[in-house]
Structures are given as C-alpha cells and as structure tokens.
Amino acid sequence: MVKHAFAAVALATLAQVPLSARAQENPPLPRQEWSFSGIFGTYDRAAQQRGFQVYKEICSACHPVKHLYFRDLTDIGYSEDEVKAIASTYQVTNEQPNDQGQMFQRPGRPSDPIPGPFPNDQAARAANNGALPPDLSMIVKARDGGPDYVFGILTGYKEPPPRFNLLPGMQYNEYFSGHQIAMPPPLSDNAVTFADGVPATVPQMAHDVVTFLTWAAEPNLEVRHRTGFKVMLFLIVTVGIFYAAKRKIWAAVH
Amino acid sequence: MADLAQHNVTGPHTGETRRDFLILTASAVGVVGAAATIWPFIDSLNPARDTLALSTTEVDLAPVQVGQRLTVAWRGKPVFIAHRTPEEIKAAQDVNLSDLRDPQPDSARVKKPEWLVIVGVCTHLGCIPIGQSTGDDRGPYGGWFCPCHGSVYDTSGRIRQGPAPLNLWMPGEVDQAAQALYKFTSDTTITIG
Amino acid sequence: MADTRPGATNGIIRWIDDRLPFMASVRHHYYEYPTPRNLSYWWNYGSLAGIMLVVMIVTGVFLAMQYTPSADLAFDSVERIMRDVNFGWLMRYAHMNGASMFFAIVYIHLFRGLYYGSYKRPRELLWMLGLVVLILMIMTSFMGYVLPWGQMSYWAATVITNLFSAIPLIGPGIVTFLWGGFTVGDPTLHRFYALHYLLPFVILGVVLLHLIALHRHGSNNPLGIDSKGPQDTLPFHPYFTIKDLFGLAVFFLIYSFFVFYAPNALGEPDNYMPANPMQTPNHIVPEWYLLPYYAILRSITFPILFISAKLAGVILAFSSILVLFFVPWLDTSPVRSARFRPIYKWLFWLLVVDVIALGWVGANPPQGIVVTVGQIATLYYFVHMLVLFPLIGKLERPRPLPANIGTAVVQTDGGVRLGRAGAPMAKP
Numbered sequence: 010m011v012k013h014a015f016a017a018v019a020l021a022t023l024a025q026v027p028l029s030a031r032a033q034e035n036p037p038l039p040r041q042e043w044s045f046s047g048i049f050g051t052y053d054r055a056a057q058q059r060g061f062q063v064y065k066e067i068c069s070a071c072h073p074v075k076h077l078y079f080r081d082l083t084d085i086g087y088s089e090d091e092v093k094a095i096a097s098t099y100q101v102t103n104e105q106p107n108d109q110g111q112m113f114q115r116p117g118r119p120s121d122p123i124p125g126p127f128p129n130d131q132a133a134r135a136a137n138n139g140a141l142p143p144d145l146s147m148i149v150k151a152r153d154g155g156p157d158y159v160f161g162i163l164t165g166y167k168e169p170p171p172r173f174n175l176l177p178g179m180q181y182n183e184y185f186s187g188h189q190i191a192m193p194p195p196l197s198d199n200a201v202t203f204a205d206g207v208p209a210t211v212p213q214m215a216h217d218v219v220t221f222l223t224w225a226a227e228p229n230l231e232v233r234h235r236t237g238f239k240v241m242l243f244l245i246v247t248v249g250i251f252y253a254a255k256r257k258i259w260a261a262v263h
Numbered sequence: 264m265a266d267l268a269q270h271n272v273t274g275p276h277t278g279e280t281r282r283d284f285l286i287l288t289a290s291a292v293g294v295v296g297a298a299a300t301i302w303p304f305i306d307s308l309n310p311a312r313d314t315l316a317l318s319t320t321e322v323d324l325a326p327v328q329v330g331q332r333l334t335v336a337w338r339g340k341p342v343f344i345a346h347r348t349p350e351e352i353k354a355a356q357d358v359n360l361s362d363l364r365d366p367q368p369d370s371a372r373v374k375k376p377e378w379l380v381i382v383g384v385c386t387h388l389g390c391i392p393i394g395q396s397t398g399d400d401r402g403p404y405g406g407w408f409c410p411c412h413g414s415v416y417d418t419s420g421r422i423r424q425g426p427a428p429l430n431l432w433m434p435g436e437v438d439q440a441a442q443a444l445y446k447f448t449s450d451t452t453i454t455i456g
Numbered sequence: 457m458a459d460t461r462p463g464a465t466n467g468i469i470r471w472i473d474d475r476l477p478f479m480a481s482v483r484h485h486y487y488e489y490p491t492p493r494n495l496s497y498w499w500n501y502g503s504l505a506g507i508m509l510v511v512m513i514v515t516g517v518f519l520a521m522q523y524t525p526s527a528d529l530a531f532d533s534v535e536r537i538m539r540d541v542n543f544g545w546l547m548r549y550a551h552m553n554g555a556s557m558f559f560a561i562v563y564i565h566l567f568r569g570l571y572y573g574s575y576k577r578p579r580e581l582l583w584m585l586g587l588v589v590l591i592l593m594i595m596t597s598f599m600g601y602v603l604p605w606g607q608m609s610y611w612a613a614t615v616i617t618n619l620f621s622a623i624p625l626i627g628p629g630i631v632t633f634l635w636g637g638f639t640v641g642d643p644t645l646h647r648f649y650a651l652h653y654l655l656p657f658v659i660l661g662v663v664l665l666h667l668i669a670l671h672r673h674g675s676n677n678p679l680g681i682d683s684k685g686p687q688d689t690l691p692f693h694p695y696f697t698i699k700d701l702f703g704l705a706v707f708f709l710i711y712s713f714f715v716f717y718a719p720n721a722l723g724e725p726d727n728y729m730p731a732n733p734m735q736t737p738n739h740i741v742p743e744w745y746l747l748p749y750y751a752i753l754r755s756i757t758f759p760i761l762f763i764s765a766k767l768a769g770v771i772l773a774f775s776s777i778l779v780l781f782f783v784p785w786l787d788t789s790p791v792r793s794a795r796f797r798p799i800y801k802w803l804f805w806l807l808v809v810d811v812i813a814l815g816w817v818g819a820n821p822p823q824g825i826v827v828t829v830g831q832i833a834t835l836y837y838f839v840h841m842l843v844l845f846p847l848i849g850k851l852e853r854p855r856p857l858p859a860n861i862g863t864a865v866v867q868t869d870g871g872v873r874l875g876r877a878g879a880p881m882a883k884p
Binding site (some may be wrong): 286289293303304306307308309311312313314 | 514518521522536539540541542543544546547694698701
C-alpha cells in the first residue's frame with residue numbers, strides 16, 4: 010500500500026509541471042466560451058455563417074482556405090442553391106487549359122475549392138512585405154491553444170509597453186510568440202454588417218470567425234460527438250454485461 | 264468425498280439459466296459491436312464526397328450549332344451530345360424496330376428530339392466510338408463507328424452492325440433502368456447526373 | 457458418453473483435422489489451455505496488445521487505400537481522408553490514437569514482466585522476443601509519423617535520421633543512403649511508406665513466435681511460482697476468455713474517449729501544418745511514447761573519452777532498450793515475483809517514476825533544471841539495470857514463498873480469492 014502512495018505522490022508532483030514549456034512564454038490565454046466545447050458540443054450555425062461572412066469580407070483578402078470546397082458550405086446551413094450562387098460569384102481557374110492551350114477563368118461551381126487571393130506563395134509574399142499569410146483551413150488545429158489562441162491573436166492588439174523594441178512594419182500583439190506580428194489588426198468595429206443584425210463588435214467578429222475556422226479545421230466534429238455518444242453508451246452497457254458474465258462464470262471457482 | 268460442485272450455486276437450475284442468459288447476452292452484444300465496427304470500414308470504400316461532387320456536370324448547349332456534336336466528361340467517361348439535323352432525326356425515327364438488334368424507339372432515347380445525349384462507350388468492349396469531330400467516319404448510318412471491332416451505330420446511337428450487343432447507353436441507364444439521368448434546366452442547358 | 461468438446465462431432469471438421477490439425481490445435485492451445493488460476497488483471501495486457509496490433513493493421517490497410525505517399529500530395533490526401541472519405545476521420549483518429557494506446561499497453565505489459573520476474577528462466581527468450589516486438593513497434597511508429605508530411609513529420613524525420621551521422625567515418629554516408637537524397641524528401645517518404653506497411657506483418661510473425669514461446673511453459677503468475685498440476689490452473693475458456701473480453705470492453709471505453717472526444721490530446725498541433733523544409737518548428741518533440749529515449753539521447757552534453765557527446769547520446773539511447781535484453785541475467789534473484797522481494801519492490805516503483813521523469817524531460821526544451829533532471833534520471837536508469845539488479849538479487853532476503861498456487865491463501869493485490877483448497881473445475 011505504501012509503495013502505491015509513494016508513486017502517486019511522485020506522479021502528482023510531476024504533473025504540476027506543464028508537459029510543454031511553451032505555455033510559459035506568453036501570458037496565459039483567456040478561455041472563451043465555445044458552443045463546440047465539451048462532449049456535447051455542436052457548432053452554432055448562425056455564428057458559423059457570420060464567421061464565413063467575416064472571412065469572406067476581411068480575411069480572404071490575404072488568407073486562403075485551400076481545404077474548403079464550396080460544397081462544404083451546406084454543412085453550415087446554406088442550401089444547395091445558395092451554395093451554387095455563392096460559388097458562381099467567384100472566378101476560378103479551370104483545371105484544364107482551353108483548346109488553344111491557355112489557362113482560363115470561369116465562374117465557380119460547388120465542386121471547386123474556395124480559391125485563395127494569390128496564385129502562389131511568392132505572389133502572397135510580394136503583396137505582404139515578404140510575410141506569408143498562412144492558410145486558415147487548419148489554423149485552429151495547428152496552433153497550441155486552438156480557438157482560444159486565434160481569438161487571442163485577433164483581439165490581442167495593443168500599444169507596445171515602454172522600451173519595447175517594435176521593429177518597423179510590425180504590430181504589437183499580446184499573445185503572438187515574441188509579441189511582434191506582421192499582420193495589421195484585421196478587425197475593427199462594424200467592419201462588417203451582419204445579415205442577422207447582430208452588432209459587429211471586434212469580440213463578436215472574432216468569436217464568429219473562430220467558430221467558422223474551427224469548423225473549417227474540424228468539419229466532422231458534430232458527427233464525431235454524436236457517434237461517440239452512442240459508442241460510449243454501448244460500451245458502458247457491454248462492460249456491465251461482460252462483468253456480470255465474468256463474475257457468474259468465475260463463481261464456480263471462488 | 265463431498266460433492267463440491269453444488270456448493271457455491273444458489274440452486275442447480277436458476278444458477279445455470281442465469282449464467283446461460285448472461286453468456287447469450289454477452290455474445291449478442293459482442294456480435295452487434297463487431298457488426299457496427301465493420302460497417303465504417305466497408306462504407307469508406309464507397310465513393311467519397313469529392314467523387315460524388317464531381318458526379319454532376321452542367322453543360323451549356325448554346326454554342327452547339329445544328330449538326331454539331333459535343334463531347335463532355337462525366338464520371339470519368341465521355342458523353343456524346345449531338346445537335347441533330349432534321350434529316351438525322353427523321354432517319355432515327357423512321358426505323359422498323361424489328362430490324363434492330365436492341366429494339367428501342369428513338370422517342371425513348373431522347374427528351375427533346377433535336378438533342379441526343381448518350382454515353383460514348385461502345386457496348387462491346389468499351390472503346391470510344393469515333394464520329395464526334397467533323398471529318399470523322401460516322402459509319403453507314405451517319406451515327407458513330409467504333410474502330411476497335413467495327414460496331415456501327417445510327418443517329419440514335421443504336422447498334423446496327425458489328426459485334427456490340429446493345430445500344431449506346433443513356434447517362435445513368437446502366438444503374439437506373441431506362442431512366443436517363445439528365446434534365447434540361449433551361450432550353451440551352453442540361454445537367455447530367 | 458459422447459465427446460462434447462467443440463468441433464468433435466462435426467464430420468467436416470474431423471475430415472480437415474485429420475489432414476491439418478487445426479481444431480485439435482485450437483482445442484489444445486485455446487479452449488483447454490491450462491492457465492494459472494490466480495492471474496490478476498495485469499495479465500490482460502497481452503491479449504489487449506494482440507488486439508491492438510489487429511486494429512492498427514485493419515485501420516492502416518483501409519487508410520492506405522486512400523493515402524498518397526508523395527511529398528506534394530501526402531498532406532492533402534490525409535485531409536481528404538479526414539473530410540471527404542466516408543468515416544475517414546474515424547479511421548484516421550483510430551489509427552493515430554491506436555498507436556498511443558498500443559504503446560501504453562505494451563509498456564504496462566513490459567513493466568508487469570519486470571515486476572513479476574516473467575523474464576526469468578525458462579522465459580528468457582519469451583522476454584527477448586517481446587523486446588524485438590517493441591523495437592519493431594518503435595521503428596514502425598517513427599516511420600508512420602512521417603507519412604502525414606506535416607511540420608513535425610518532416611523535422612522529426614530529419615533529427616532522428618541525422619543521429620546516424622554520429623557514427624564515425626561512415627555516418628554521413630549512411631544518412632544520405634537512408635534519405636535517398638541530400639535531405640529528407642520524396643524518396644524518403646516513399647521508402648518509409650513501404651516499410652511502414654511491411655513491418656506490422658513482421659511484428660505479427662514475431663508475436664506468433666512470442667506466443668509459441670509462451671505456450672512452451674505457460675504463463676507466469678502473481679506469485680511467481682510454477683503451477684504443479686491441474687489444481688493450480690483453469691482452462692483458458694471460458695474463464696480467461698470472459699476476463700479478457702471484460703478487460704477489452706473497459707479498454708475500448710478509454711480508447712473511444714480519446715478517438716471521439718479528445719483525438720488530438722496526445723498529438724502535436726505543429727503537425728497540422730504542411731512540412732516546410734525552410735522553417736524548423738520552435739520545439740521539435742516526438743510522440744509521447746518516444747520521449748524517454750529522446751531524453752536519454754539529449755542528456756549527454758559532454759564527450760566521453762574519444763566519443764563525442766552526440767554519439768554517446770545515441771549509443772545510450774539505443775542501449776536503454778538493449779540493456780533490457782540482458783535483464784534475465786542481470787537480475788540475480790532466485791525469486792521471481794516482487795511480491796516476495798521487499799527491497800526490489802521499492803526500486804521497481806522508483807524505476808517507474810524515473811521513466812516518467814525521463815518522459816517529462818524529453819517533452820521540454822533542454823534548459824536549466826530539465827537538463828539536470830534528465831542526467832540524473834538517465835544515470836539512475838542504467839544504475840538500476842547494471843548495478844542494482846545484480847546487487848539486490850544477491851543482498852536481499854526474500855519473503856518466504858507459498859508452497860503452491862492452490863494453497864488456501866487470501867491474496868490482497870487483485871489475485872483470486874480462493875476458498876476451499878483447490879475447488880475442482882466447473883463441469884463442462
């Protein structure tokens with residue numbers, strides 16, 4: 010018994026030390042409330058659509074979402090016709106050249122990926138002082154802190170503290186590693202007018218676009234949670250039945 | 264020698280039936296679990312969402328003049344779209360059905376008589392018949408001619424000579440008996456699939 | 457009375473069995489197989505490991521049907537699996553978390569062996585075959601992690617393959633050979649894919665040998681004393697079939713929690729960024745199950761005689777597994793089970809804490825106290841293996857062993873609670 014206690018104390022002590030030292034570099038991220046957290050989490054459709062609007066009207070000027078297809082937008086509550094209409098407002102490069110051997114543009118279709126603002130990384134860098142705006146389709150999963158981190162970045166712009174050496178062309182950001190980010194603050198109050206009338210404050214827009222981007226990174230979250238619930242329930246019942254059977258079979262021996 | 268077998272059992276019959284019930288239930292639960300686990304793997308081999316998204320093609324017919332033919336790709340196969348001339352339509356309709364290897368009236372193969380929409384894959388062994396480009400050999404019936412083994416199709420895409428057993432398919436016909444899988448979304452556009 | 461054993465009455469089975477003794481084998485090695493009656497739940501982990509091997513192979517084969525092993529297409533093909541393939545997300549998360557579960561199970565299984573002396577005569581080869589499986593698992597998982605071609609995939613591959621450059625003279629040549637080029641690249645990815653598909657079947661073969669060796673003398677048990685006859689054992693079926701099934705259900709509950717509710721908890725966010733050969737992540741970290749070896753590797757910060765610090769670290773990291781091969785001979789105790797070894801019992805738990813500490817060291821950047829802890833923990837590990845094992849076995853006075861398994865003794869740590877002396881088997 011004593012050896013178990015000793016091991017438990019040792020483990021508990023070690024557990025206080027964070028597994029990764031990355032958490033120590035910046036101030037702790039404030040935790041937000043997300044509709045998709047927890048085992049019963051789902052995506053708020055209205056927030057997803059407002060978030061798509063924020064992406065489309067603000068972020069898409071510099072950031073691609075190459076893993077999203079127009080057809081995926083039916084997941085966030087748009088009908089097939091609405092998706093077709095949204096797709097056709099974009100000009101997309103056709104996969105094959107025309108009969109003269111030249112690449113050409115055509116209106117988008119639901120089966121197309123959502124085109125990014127630049128044809129390649131070099132063009133993106135040239136338009137952004139050498140910095141490469143990252144693709145956003147995976148960004149929420151690709152950063153420590155996930156949705157809270159992206160929200161922190163979007164709302165974390167402030168005046169640099171005194172004596173902070175801010176390099177030319179950079180902005181001070183509370184949560185970005187090193188505190189210097191090349192992206193100018195993308196959000197300002199009422200930069201977007203939401204169709205459902207929700208006031209477009211910076212925290213609101215940040216919350217909605219992060220909801221949209223979390224869905225973009227993890228579109229199957231809802232079916233995963235639903236399936237998981239059924240699987241866990243089934244397994245809990247199975248554990249009970251198997252335990253009863255085990256006890257019954259072993260009763261002859263005990 | 265004491266019979267120890269009966270010692271730890273509440274009663275000879277209730278203990279056994281309860282044990283059998285538990286074993287039966289446990290086995291049933293196990294089988295259900297196994298079946299539920301196998302299904303996702305099998306379903307993963309069904310066409311994925313991106314494949315299904317490409318299973319519909321919209322075609323703008325406006326640029327196709329009378330007498331011209333257009334080839335579009337649909338589900339990985341060529342679809343022949345022919346804007347038929349009045350002579351081609353008449354030749355297709357004035358046919359004695361008993362002369363056909365695979366009897367089918369022209370009216371059953373088109374939604375609008377001036378537009379023929381058929382899958383350009385020979386029903387013999389799968390080559391793509393020629394006849395789409397002007398200057399191609401269209402065979403004795405003015406339809407299509409398959410160069411692989413000499414199958415000849417008429418202006419309705421029906422087999423007339425050569426080894427092919429059946430008429431050229433309408434889109435989706437193989438999967439959905441006699442129900443051509445295309446529709447006119449306007450006078451000048453069709454959606455296939 | 458009619459022979460009611462499974463398969464005995466069926467004519468077809470009898471015809472096959474006469475020519476290929478399949479049913480007879482199944483009857484002997486499964487249904488009737490004598491298993492010590494006092495096995496605790498620490499003996500469930502072997503069957504769990506076998507099942508996880510099957511799970512990994514099945515999910516892996518179905519993933520392989522959709523994955524493209526090319527540097528420019530691999531990352532996107534994995535995203536296609538996650539987004540567009542029916543249940544692709546499930547197979548990917550099951551495979552990804554399954555690797556973690558597989559290692560957790562195998563480590564517990566290994567430590568069970570260390571605690572109960574399962575490596576001792578006559579099971580030395582059984583132990584060593586298990587270590588071969590562990591080495592193959594490490595190779596397989598390392599190569600598998602490269603396949604998604606994320607940032608961590610690429611840079612972990614670079615760092616670990618670069619280790620071989622520490623070998624004097626031929627080192628850099630070997631690295632170029634491994635890479636098939638001047639950096640980790642498309643040729644590397646292709647060969648890692650081929651080998652990642654191949655090795656699990658090699659593991660399957662070694663597991664078969666492992667089971668054959670096991671069945672030569674049967675399982676060890678918590679008391680560490682040999683069974684003397686049928687009064688000490690129970691037929692595997694139905695007693696251990698149901699016990700293993702129960703353990704499997706409990707395990708699946710834990711596994712499912714990770715797959716469905718925390719699928720990325722054990723992973724690295726950096727791997728959701730496509731590989732960028734021009735930019736290294738701030739912290740390169742392997743998967744958790746490789747952290748202790750990584751910690752040992754980095755703990756040598758000074759050269760030893762003519763051996764560079766880098767080479768010494770590499771040698772020590774590999775040695776941490778190689779030394780385990782010699783444990784049956786390093787441990788001099790005549791007693792198997794730590795239940796009867798009062799001093800060794802404490803050292804065993806110290807080893808467990810030590811390995812966890814090494815894991816923590818491996819996860820953190822090598823600065824400050826992390827380095828010191830890493831060096832102490834590495835030192836203790838090898839002292840435990842090379843010094844304590846031989847010494848304690850000789851110096852310790854073990855507690856008296858029970859006469860046999862079937863004795864009327866009430867066990868306290870999870871063993872079977874025995875009533876009358878050797879109650880006979882329940883009737884078939």
